[in-house]
Every structure is written in structure tokens, then in C-alpha cells.
Amino acid sequence: MDISTAYKDNNYKIHVAENILKSQLSEYTAQYDNVYYLIDEHVYGIYKNSKLSFIEAPLVVTGGESFKYASPLMHTMEELLAFGIKRNDLIVVIGGGATGDAGGFIASTILRGVDYIHVPTTLLAHDSAIGGKTAINSKHGKNLIGAFYRPKAVIYDLDFLKSLPSSEVLSGFGEVFKHAMIHSPELTEDLFQATKETIDLKTLTPFIIKGIETKMTIVIEDEHEKGSRKFLNLGHTLAHAIEYKYKIPHGQAVMLGIIASLYISNQVYQLEIALDYYVDYMKHHGYPVGLITDMDVDEMLELIKKDKKNHKSDYISYVLFKDENTLTVTDIKVSDLKMMLTKLKERI
Numbered sequence: 001m002d003i004s005t006a007y008k009d010n011n012y013k014i015h016v017a018e019n020i021l022k023s024q025l026s027e028y029t030a031q032y033d034n035v036y037y038l039i040d041e042h043v044y045g046i047y048k049n050s051k052l053s054f055i056e057a058p059l060v061v062t063g064g065e066s067f068k069y070a071s072p073l074m075h076t077m078e079e080l081l082a083f084g085i086k087r088n089d090l091i092v093v094i095g096g097g098a099t100g101d102a103g104g105f106i107a108s109t110i111l112r113g114v115d116y117i118h119v120p121t122t123l124l125a126h127d128s129a130i131g132g133k134t135a136i137n138s139k140h141g142k143n144l145i146g147a148f149y150r151p152k153a154v155i156y157d158l159d160f161l162k163s164l165p166s167s168e169v170l171s172g173f174g175e176v177f178k179h180a181m182i183h184s185p186e187l188t189e190d191l192f193q194a195t196k197e198t199i200d201l202k203t204l205t206p207f208i209i210k211g212i213e214t215k216m217t218i219v220i221e222d223e224h225e226k227g228s229r230k231f232l233n234l235g236h237t238l239a240h241a242i243e244y245k246y247k248i249p250h251g252q253a254v255m256l257g258i259i260a261s262l263y264i265s266n267q268v269y270q271l272e273i274a275l276d277y278y279v280d281y282m283k284h285h286g287y288p289v290g291l292i293t294d295m296d297v298d299e300m301l302e303l304i305k306k307d308k309k310n311h312k313s314d315y316i317s318y319v320l321f322k323d324e325n326t327l328t329v330t331d332i333k334v335s336d337l338k339m340m341l342t343k344l345k346e347r348i
């Protein structure tokens, strides 16, 4: 399946299917004199004798989040410069969201920008590979250094997902679930039904594609996050604090954050979303819902206040449902949020 972006210019394709990497990539690489491959070390370790055996002399970069820092990044940039990279060369970045964010950032800055293609290898990267945000971390926080920079293509070969550990499947699924919720109650219910017993990657394909389309529609409407792109932060306010404190994978924290968003939506907009339905489902699949009971609300609020998305000191910007079909961004008083999170702890 090919999905095309619909920006005013600089459009590109997102190719999604099993076993497409080599054939799809060759259509692009043929247009360049030199191609440099940056590959997550874990991914390369698993696939160097199979799917990735056609790649000669890759730059194998440190795995996952540890690559998203200035020092490994500079090391790789210096390597690329030592190889003599030119403005009209291509960089192919193969790995999960972290490798994609950092690899995209390298492509956006080296020689003031060279073309790149992202080959996402995690379930979560169905999210991170869409929208053209690149980033690395600072000692002051995650994703604080970066740029908007679109790739020439995204080649999402779903074969890679087969080697993901179950904790990463649960993490990526958190964002698949979030996209379904942003899309519609109907899609959310279909997803509930399809994954009632197990989260099986085969049955997920149509939901991954819907997730990509949902995210793409929003980022095209609002590339620089002035309006509707904020809805993509559903569940993320509490998630970032939980992820930071308990060091759990991002998408797992998003699932817990979604529980909080639903509870707060019920309180603020007098809705009757069946919270237990969601909580039971998440517990069944092994999400660490108990962390909501364990959390120290004051500590979470301190972390939430530091988030770069909050601009006012006494209010927290929260993505909520104002009715079953409609998302909104609401400023909640810190004292009200404290009360609601405290009640949620007792409620779970």
C-alpha cells in the first residue's frame, strides 16, 4: 500500500507492506551517486545476514534512544564527512523512532541538508516516521533540539516487526490505539474487537495503515503544531511524566495517559465514557496500569509543568474529549488537575 502526502510541495510516499525494502529502496537509490546507510545496531545484528545483507559498509549506530544525543550524533556526522558525503547524496536511516529522529536530524543539518529516506523498524515508528519532526535529547529534556525536515520517502517494511520484543509491541500499540481514538469511536471499537484476546501483528496491518493516515491528515493540516496537531498529544501529558519517572517504553505510558485523559474528560465535560472497559482491556494486555495507583500526584504535576508544551504557569494544557466524537485542548487549573488525578488513583 502506498500513501502519498498532500502538502503544498515536497510531497513524498509512505510505502507500507511486507518484504518491500530491497525492491522499493532500489527505485530511489538508483537516482543517487552515493548512498549512506545508518542502521540501529540491534536491527543490524538481527538482519545483517538476511534482509539487510544487500547493504555494503553500513554505519552501524548505537541502538535506540542512546543514539539521540549530541555526542554519538557528532561522531556519526564526522564519519559521514570523512567518507566525503556530498549535498546530492542520500542517507537511508534504518531503525525505530529514536534512530529515525536522530538520523533525520543528521540529514537536516549535515551540509545544511541532504536527502534521506526513513525505514522504520518498530510498531511505534508508524507514528514517529510521519510528520517530518526530527529531534535529539538535551540534558534539560527529551526532543529539545531538532528541526522539521521531510524525508524523500518512508519505506515501512512490516517484516521487521516480527523480531520486536513484546514490550515494544505493547509500546507501539499504544500509539495505534491512540490514533484509532483520534479517528473515531467506530474504529476504536473495531480495534477493541480485533485485539480482544491478543495483539497479533497480522490483524494490526489495517489499523497501522489507518493510524498513518490519521496522523498524516492532521500533520498536513497543521505541520507546525498551531492547532489540530495538538490532538496527537492525547494521553501524552501524564504519559511523559510516567515515562520519565518509571522508565517504561513511551507507548505503554501513553496507554496509561489515555486512561487519565478519559477520566478527566468525564469530569470536565460530564461525559460517561466507560472507563472500566478501557482499564480492564489494558490490564488484560499487560499494561502497567498499577503505576497510576502508585504515582505521587505532586511529583507527576511537577514533571508535567516542565513539559515544553505548557506555556502558562497555573494551567496545564490537556487534550480531552468534549463529547464522544470530538477532541479539544482545555487549560486545566493545576489545583483541579491535582484533585482529579488523586481521585483517579483511588478509582483504578
Ligand code: NAD
Residues within 6 Å of the ligand: 040, 041, 042, 043, 046, 063, 064, 065, 068, 095, 096, 097, 098, 099, 100, 101, 121, 122, 123, 124, 125, 127, 128, 129, 130, 131, 132, 133, 134, 135, 142, 143, 160, 161, 162, 163, 164, 165, 168, 171, 250
Ligand atoms: P527505538 O528506536 O528506541 O526502538 C526501541 C528498541 O527496539 C531499541 O532498543 C531498538 O534497538 C529496538 N529495535 C528497533 N527495531 C527493532 C526490530 N525490528 N526488532 C528488534 N528490536 C528492534 O524506539 P521507538 O519506540 O521505535 O521510538 C521511540 C522514539 O521515537 C522516541 O525517541 C520518541 O521521542 C520518538 N518519537 C518521535 C516522534 C516524531 O514525531 N518524530 C513521534 C513519536 C515518537
Ligand code: ZN
Residues within 6 Å of the ligand: 175, 236, 250, 254
Ligand atoms: Zn507518542
